[in-house]
Amino acid sequence: MYRSILIQADDFSLDRALTELKAQSGLAGGLCFFTGAVRNSNLDDAVGGLYLEHYPGMTERQLDQIVDEAARRWQLHGAIVVHRIGHLKPGDNIVLVAVSASHRGEAFEACEMIMDYLKTNATFWKKESIPDGHRWVEARSSDQAKATAWDA
């Protein structure tokens, strides 16, 4: 199975990820892509931008283990995870999860599981700029519930 896990300040390209996944992971019938982008509001405040930091070394390991877990559950041909760090503006891409499998069902489910686990297990933290200054984004219990649901 092909896999690529990247943590980078630079933007990513969906077109390039699609080409890469097709070229590297054989003839997969189902390719599922999720992209997360920076929102312009949170908790009723306008958000002017985000600063993302992570725990170098551990984050890559966590993402690798999350992809391992997806590959254990579904027959995957390939997976690409790209997460951006540093300063981002509303509308900017933050995260890409792309998965290829023989059929759409596996691709949809694996993509969703990787995203749900990433939200609660990968060591990234967001600080947002709001009219009053800055604040660290707090974890949501709904994200934890979504990730835990995969373990049931």
Added chain:
Amino acid sequence: MGQSELEILLEAPITVAALKSMIKLPNGETLNAASRTQTIMTAVDQEMVDDSAMVSVASEVAFFPPVTGG
């Protein structure tokens, strides 16, 4: 905890809970006490663990708030 790095010399392996009782926040509260009112996650050698995990004398330990990526 308001600090990016701290070196603690251990003579023998101890639990995460014991280590947390040795570390104080700027307000004087230990990490152990603080974890009763807020979620503090722990990684030992870059693996998430709970309070009963062991910390060896050469371990890299990190304490952090719940993650918010994606």
